[in-house]
Amino acid sequence: MKNLVILAGVAAFGLSGCVTPSGVANMDPNLKTQATLPPEVAATVAPGQDTSDxxxxxxxxxxxxRHNGPVETTYIPLRNKKGRAICIKREA
Incomplete structure (x- = not known):
């Protein structure tokens, strides 16, 4: 009986690796629109930020x-060299 309990625990632990991790796959629906940076905006981006996505x-x-951190991948505001967020005008 004891071996059966241990086997069930090991099986549950092993199957937990089959779960899809949350993160970019469960992306915020407000971030669906991709953008490309014009060269004049790209020149103002602070170093250390990945502008590929x-x-x-x-x-x-x-x-x-998209910031790939040690624990999770998340989207954070793109900042200029002065530390301010880079925003665009929204259409009415």
Whole structure:
């Protein structure tokens, strides 16, 4: 009986690796629109930000970039060299 309990615990632990991790796959629906940076905007981007995947936040029109952190991958605001968020005008 004890071996059966241990086997069930090992099986549950092993199957937990089959779960899809949350993150970019469950992306915020407000970040669906991809954008490309014009050269004059790209020149103002602060160093250390990955501009290969830029999204527009539908709530405020600010540009977001994909940050691959040690724990999770998330979208955070794209900042200029002065530390301000880079936003675009929203159409009415």
């Amino acid at each position: 830029i999204r527009i936040d539908a709530r405020d029109g600010c540009l977001m970039y």
